Amino acid sequence: MDNQSKELFGQTPWQTVGPFFHYGLPRKGGADLTGNSELGARPDLFAPGHYLLGTPPPRGAVEGTHIEIFGRVQDGDGKGVPDALVEIWQADFAGHYYAPGRKFIGFGRSATSNDGGYRFRTILPGRVAGPGNSLQAPHIAVGVMARGLLKRLVTRIYFQDSEGLDTDPILELVPAERRDTLIARRAHRPGAGSDSVPEKTTFPSGRATDQGAGGYRFDIILQGAGEIVFFDC
Amino acid sequence: MIDLYNREDETVQPPTLFPAYASTVKRAPSQPLIRIPQTITETSGPGNCWDDLMGGAMADMTRQHKGEPLGQRIIVTGRVLDENEKPVPNTVIEIWQANAAGRYIHARDDWPAPLDPNFTGAGRVVSDEKGRYRYVTVRPGAYPWGNHHNAWRPSHIHLSLLGPAFATRLVTQMYFPDDPLIALDPIANAVPMPYRDRMVSRFDINITEPSFALGYAFDIVLRGRHATPLEA
Numbered sequence: 141m142d143n144q145s146k147e148l149f150g151q152t153p154w155q156t157v158g159p160f161f162h163y164g165l166p167r168k169g170g171a172d173l174t175g176n177s178e179l180g181a182r183p184d185l186f187a188p189g190h191y192l193l194g195t196p197p198p199r200g201a202v203e204g205t206h207i208e209i210f211g212r213v214q215d216g217d218g219k220g221v222p223d224a225l226v227e228i229w230q231a232d233f234a235g236h237y238y239a240p241g242r243k244f245i246g247f248g249r250s251a252t253s254n255d256g257g258y259r260f261r262t263i264l265p266g267r268v269a270g271p272g273n274s275l276q277a278p279h280i281a282v283g284v285m286a287r288g289l290l291k292r293l294v295t296r297i298y299f300q301d302s303e304g305l306d307t308d309p310i311l312e313l314v315p316a317e318r319r320d321t322l323i324a325r326r327a328h329r330p331g332a333g334s335d336s337v338p339e340k341t342t343f344p345s346g347r348a349t350d351q352g353a354g355g356y357r358f359d360i361i362l363q364g365a366g367e368i369v370f371f372d373c
Numbered sequence: 374m375i376d377l378y379n380r381e382d383e384t385v386q387p388p389t390l391f392p393a394y395a396s397t398v399k400r401a402p403s404q405p406l407i408r409i410p411q412t413i414t415e416t417s418g419p420g421n422c423w424d425d426l427m428g429g430a431m432a433d434m435t436r437q438h439k440g441e442p443l444g445q446r447i448i449v450t451g452r453v454l455d456e457n458e459k460p461v462p463n464t465v466i467e468i469w470q471a472n473a474a475g476r477y478i479h480a481r482d483d484w485p486a487p488l489d490p491n492f493t494g495a496g497r498v499v500s501d502e503k504g505r506y507r508y509v510t511v512r513p514g515a516y517p518w519g520n521h522h523n524a525w526r527p528s529h530i531h532l533s534l535l536g537p538a539f540a541t542r543l544v545t546q547m548y549f550p551d552d553p554l555i556a557l558d559p560i561a562n563a564v565p566m567p568y569r570d571r572m573v574s575r576f577d578i579n580i581t582e583p584s585f586a587l588g589y590a591f592d593i594v595l596r597g598r599h600a601t602p603l604e605a
Contacts, residue, residue, distance in 0.1 A: 141567055141570045142550060142570050142573040142574065142575045143451075143547075143570070143571055143572065143573055143574055143575055143590065143591050143592060144575040144590050144592070145570070148567060148568070148570060148571055149458070149594065150382065150385060150456060150568070150571070150594060151379075151381070151382050151385050151386070151456060151571075151594050151595070151596060152543060152545050152571055152572070152593050152594045152595070153385055153386055153387060153545060153564040153568055153569070153571060153572060154381075154386050154387055154543065154544060154545060155387070155531075155544065155545045155546040155560060155561075155563075155564075155572070156394075156544075156560060157531065157533070157544050158531065159479070159481055160469070160471075160477040160479040160481065160482060161469060161531065161533075162479060163469065163478055163479065163493060163494070163495050164467060164468065164469025164494070164495045164531065164533075165467055165469070165533060167427060167428065170426075184480075185479055185480045185481065186478045186479055186480060187478065189438070189490075190478045190493040190495075192431060192437060192493055192495050193427070193428060193495065194427065194428025194429070195428075196425075197425055215399045215400050216398075216399040216400070216403075217399050219399075221400065223481075227542075229414070229417075229418065229419075229539045231414075237413060237414075237417040238417070238419050238420075238422070240420070240421050240422070245419050245422055245425060245426060246419075247418075247419040247426060247535075268412070268413050268414060269412070269413055270412050271410050271412065276412060276414070279414070281414050281415065281539050283539075283542060285544060286400060287396050287400075288394070288396030288397050288399070288400035288401075289389065289397070289400055289401075290387040290388065290389060290391060290394065290397060290560070290563050291381075291386055291387060291389065291544075292542055292544065293389070293402065296414075309410075309412075310409050310410075310412070313407055313408075313409055314407055318404075362399075362400050362401070362402055363399060363400065363401065363402055363403050364403070367402055367403060367404055369404070369407055370402050370404075370406050370407070371406060371407055371408070371409045372380070372381075372406040372407065372408040372409070373408075373409050373411055373415045373539075373540055
C-alpha cells in the first residue's frame, strides 16, 4: 500500500523537522510581529546565495503594548537545543485573532541560537473567549519542533501578574504545582530572570530593543527538572 | 463544548519517545500531555496571508539559480485534504530537502557528498481551490546519519503545512516507492504499519511529462472537522 491507497486514507503522520530546516522555514523577520527587525532566521547556517525565504513587508504601527519574549529551549540534560523551531499564535491587543481585513497577523517563528535561545518581538495579546461563558487570561499558543521531536509539542505562554490568571479555564486543568511553568516572568534583558538556565546563553539578535519594550522570560524545558506543561489539543 | 477538529489519531501518529531514534530520548517530555478543550486559540489560524508571512511561491526548485541542478528531475503533485476528504484550499506547503547526492546546503551537514551550487532545496506552494498543489524539484539522495551503525536516511522531502487552524499544523516527510531504506529507518518506523505507508508517494506515468520529468502523487491529509459539528 502507499499514499494513494483508498483503504489507507486518513491523517498523514507527523515526522520530525530534523536538524536542517533553517533554509526552508524560518525567514528574516518571522519572529518580529511588530515588523521592525529581521529577528527569527538563521542565515548564518548556509551560504548567502541560498537564502530564498524573503523578507517581511512593512507592517506599519502595531497597536498595543510592545514586548519581547525570550527564553531557552532545553533538553533533559540541561543543554540548550540548537535545532529547535518555536512558533507562536496569538490575538491582537484587543483579543481578535487574524482574519482577512485585519492588520495584525499573530503568527511568528523563531529558530533557536546555538545555545537554544529564542526571542520574539510582539505585543501583549488581549483576552479571548474560553469554553462556555468564560474568558481566558491573555496567552500565546506555542508549538515547538526540533530534531528529536517526532511531532510538535504544544504549550502556552501566560504573563506574570496579568488579569484572569486565577480564573483561566485552561490553567485550571493544570495541576496547581505545575502552573508556574506556563507563566512568563518579567525580565529586563535576555539572559536574566531565570534560575534554571545559564546566564551565558546567547539569544538571537535583531535590531536593538526598543527602549521601554517590556521583556518576558519563558524557558521551554522539554524534560526533567522544571519540565513545562505540554498540551493535547 | 465540542471540539471543532478531530484529535490527532494516536494509532497513527508517532510517539514523542521512540528510543530507536536516539535524539528523542533527551527531548521527549517525561510527563503526560494535558488534554485541553479547543478554544478559539486552537481553532483559528493565519490564512490567505501567505505572501505577507512567507513571500511568494517557489514552485520550481530547479530554476532558483543560474544553471539547472544535477539529478533526476521530478514533479510532485497531489491534494491537501481533511479527514472527511474535503479539499483544504489556499493553504501553504513549505518544502525543503537534500540535493540529488543526499547533501543539504546546511552548515551542520558535514557529510562529504558534493554540494550543488544550482540547488538550494527550498520550495513553497499554496493549494488551489480544490486543494491541489504541484512543484518541480530533483529527487533527493539518501544520506548517512549518526543515529546507529551504518544508519542511512531514505530519500525524503520535508513538508510543512499550517492548515486552517493552530490545531491542524502538520510537518511530515514524503518518501519514495520501492526504497529499501524506509523499512530500516527509525524516523519512518516511529509510525506503525500500515500507516507508515501513507508517507510513501506513488509513481504515476500520467503525472510524468514526456522528455521532462518523472511524476509522483502525494496527498496530504490534515485533521478534519468533526463530521457532525454541534456549534454552541
